[in-house]
Amino acid sequence: xxxxxxxxxxxxxxxxxxxxxxxxxxxxxxxxxxxxxxxxxxxxxxxxxxxxxxxxxxxxxxxxxxxxxxxxxxxxxxxxxxxxxxxxxxxxxxxxxxxxxxxxxxxxxxxxxxxxxxxxxxxxxxxxxxxxxxxxxxxxxxxxxxxxxxxxxxxxxxxxxxxxxxxxxxxxxxxxxxxxxxxxxxxxxxxxxxxxxxxxxxxxxxxxxxxxxxxxxxxxxxxxxxxxxxxxxxxxxxxxxxxxxxxxxxxxxxxxxxxxxxxxxxxxxxxxxxxxxxxxxxxxxxxxxxxxxxxxxxxxxxxxxxxxxxxxxxxxxxxxxxxxxxxxxxxxxxxxxxxxxxxxxxxxxxxxxxxxxxxxxxxxxxxxxxxxxxxxxxxxxxxxxxxxxxxxxxxxxxxxxxxxxxxxxxxxxxxxxxxxxxxxxxxx
Numbered sequence: 488x489x490x491x492x493x494x495x496x497x498x499x500x501x502x503x504x505x506x507x508x509x510x511x512x513x514x515x516x517x518x519x520x521x522x523x524x525x526x527x528x529x530x531x532x533x534x535x536x537x538x539x540x541x542x543x544x545x546x547x548x549x550x551x552x553x554x555x556x557x558x559x560x561x562x563x564x565x566x567x568x569x570x571x572x573x574x575x576x577x578x579x580x581x582x583x584x585x586x587x588x589x590x591x592x593x594x595x596x597x598x599x600x601x602x603x604x605x606x607x608x609x610x611x612x613x614x615x616x617x618x619x620x621x622x623x624x625x626x627x628x629x630x631x632x633x634x635x636x637x638x639x640x641x642x643x644x645x646x647x648x649x650x651x652x653x654x655x656x657x658x659x660x661x662x663x664x665x666x667x668x669x670x671x672x673x674x675x676x677x678x679x680x681x682x683x684x685x686x687x688x689x690x691x692x693x694x695x696x697x698x699x700x701x702x703x704x705x706x707x708x709x710x711x712x713x714x715x716x717x718x719x720x721x722x723x724x725x726x727x728x729x730x731x732x733x734x735x736x737x738x739x740x741x742x743x744x745x746x747x748x749x750x751x752x753x754x755x756x757x758x759x760x761x762x763x764x765x766x767x768x769x770x771x772x773x774x775x776x777x778x779x780x781x782x783x784x785x786x787x788x789x790x791x792x793x794x795x796x797x798x799x800x801x802x803x804x805x806x807x808x809x810x811x812x813x814x815x816x817x818x819x820x821x822x823x824x825x826x827x828x829x830x831x832x833x834x835x836x837x838x839x840x841x842x843x844x845x846x847x848x849x850x851x852x853x854x855x856x857x858x859x860x861x862x863x864x865x866x867x868x869x870x871x872x873x874x875x876x877x878x879x880x881x882x883x884x885x886x887x888x889x890x891x892x893x894x895x896x897x898x899x900x901x902x903x904x905x906x907x908x909x910x911x912x913x914x915x
Contacts (some may be wrong), residue, residue: 488518488519488522491514491515492515493510494511494516495511496509498511505793524696535699536563538874541586549642572861575611587847588606588610589608589609589610591610592610592679592680592712593610593674593676593678593679594607594608594610594611594612594613594614594615594659594676594677594678594679594680595607595608595610595611595676595678596611596620596675596676596677596678597673597675597676598622598623598673598674598676599671599672599673599674600623600671600672601664602620602623602624603621603622604620604622605673607620608757610678611678611692613849614650614657614659614678614680615630615633615650615678616629616650617629623637630650632700633648633650636648637661637663637676640661640662640663640676641663642663642664642665643662643663643664644662644663645658645660645661645662646661646662647659647660647661647681648660648678657680658680658681659678659679659680659681660678660679660681661676661677661678662676662677662678662818663675663676664677677908691771715743715745719739719743723739731757767894768809768810768891768894768895769810769812770808770810770895771808771809771810771811772807772808772855773806773807773808773809773811773814774803774804774805774806774807775801775805775806775807775843775852776801776802776803776805776857778807778811778814778815779799779801779817779818779841782815782818782819782822783797783822785819786822786823786826792836793882795826795829795837795838795839796836796837796838796839797837797839797841798839798840798841799840799841800840800841800843801841801842801843802843804880805843805845807850807852807915808915809895809915810891810894810895813863813891813892813894813895814895816887816888816891817888817891817892817913818841818854820884820887820888821854821884821888821911822839822854823884823887824884824909825839825854825856825858825909826839827858828856828858828859828860828908828909829856829858829859832858832859832906836855836857837856837857837858838846838856838858839854839855840853840854840855840856841853841854841855842855849914849915850914850915851912851913851915852912852913852915853910853912853913854909854911854913855908855909855910855911856908856909857907857908858906858908858909859905859906860903860904860905860906860908860909861905861909864907866901866903869885869901869903885899885901892913892914892915895915896906896915897913897914897915898914899911899912899913899914900912900914
């Protein structure tokens with residue numbers, strides 16, 4: 488093009504015939520057209536290359552169509568391979584993060600400056616009883632006032648949130664962290680259900696206390712019992728009639744009372760030993776309806792069950808993966824409590840409903856009665872070992888049931904209202 492332009496200029500300056508420089512002008516124009524086509528070919532090929540990286544990253548040609556571009560195809564393909572490797576590594580890290588967030592017991596919520604949800608794990612959705620969440624407006628509709636609480640949180644400072652989930656109020660501990668990138672700022676919220684942690688720690692504390700009491704009681708009662716039996720044998724063998732018969736009788740009676748109480752104390756300690764030495768669960772698949780019907784049949788001869796209506800809403804084919812003995816013991820304890828609540832209230836139409844609700848995250852078996860119910864003060868202590876409001880109660884039914892369900896990696900939630908009834912949910 489440069490040589491053609493110089494030749495054209497020389498022809499014009501020398502005054503050559505017009506036909507010569509007109510031909511040169513045509514040749515120069517053709518050269519410009521070919522140059523534009525050549526540049527456009529480069530642009531097209533490079534545009535397809537980078538568009539493929541941006542959109543798919545995998546469907547990128549290794550060989551370019553134009554031979555003139557082949558000299559740069561090697562470096563560009565190396566660049567492509569490097570980008571693909573980085574992208575694969577990024578996807579692996581994302582999958583690793585998703586798996587990790589699904590395994591932890593902490594709820595995670597990540598939002599941007601527009602209050603749009605960038606990420607939330609299944610634990611978070613379960614804690615706040617949500618199915619899906621795209622923005623904070625959806626959470627505000629479910630839990631009014633929660634948006635203001637989250638907006639006012641200070642990074643690094645923990646707060647306590649009370650959420651009503653499945654009819655039970657949970658204490659949730661929340662914490663905020665700020666995550667900044669070059670383009671935006673994200674807020675990362677973490678939530679822990681301290682109610683379940685406190686519940687498990689409470690059970691462990693009671694177990695340790697009971698073990699200590701059991702050890703000390705048995706150590707003391709054993710010698711007392713053997714000593715009283717020995718003294719009674721010796722008094723019974725005395726043949727000296729000169730002894731004061733009244734004193735003899737009082738002494739023998741006193742020893743008998745000591746022996747009776749020591750044996751009763753031993754039985755007491757053995758009865759509560761089950762709270763500290765629950766066996767390991769043996770999991771298998773069972774028919775849930777058969778287990779529930781078997782538990783109901785055990786109460787067939789109970790004198791208070793004649794007028795009680797059982798409403799069982801469990802499909803016949805329902806299967807559950809659990810320990811059969813554990814589950815039967817829990818259901819028996821709950822039915823027994825329901826029957827006793829009817830006796831307290833003198834309900835004219837007592838009813839016990841047992842329902843089953845499966846979903847993607849867990850399985851819920853609910854046992855509901857329309858008995859006397861419990862007020863808030865009693866409900867808070869309902870699962871405390873030895874606490875009971877009944878004259879003949881032992882105070883270990885609900886505590887043992889909670890321990891058994893926790894041994895099967897589940898939880899127990901209780902909702903109750905005075906003169907309305909009680910609902911116990913077993914969450915597997």
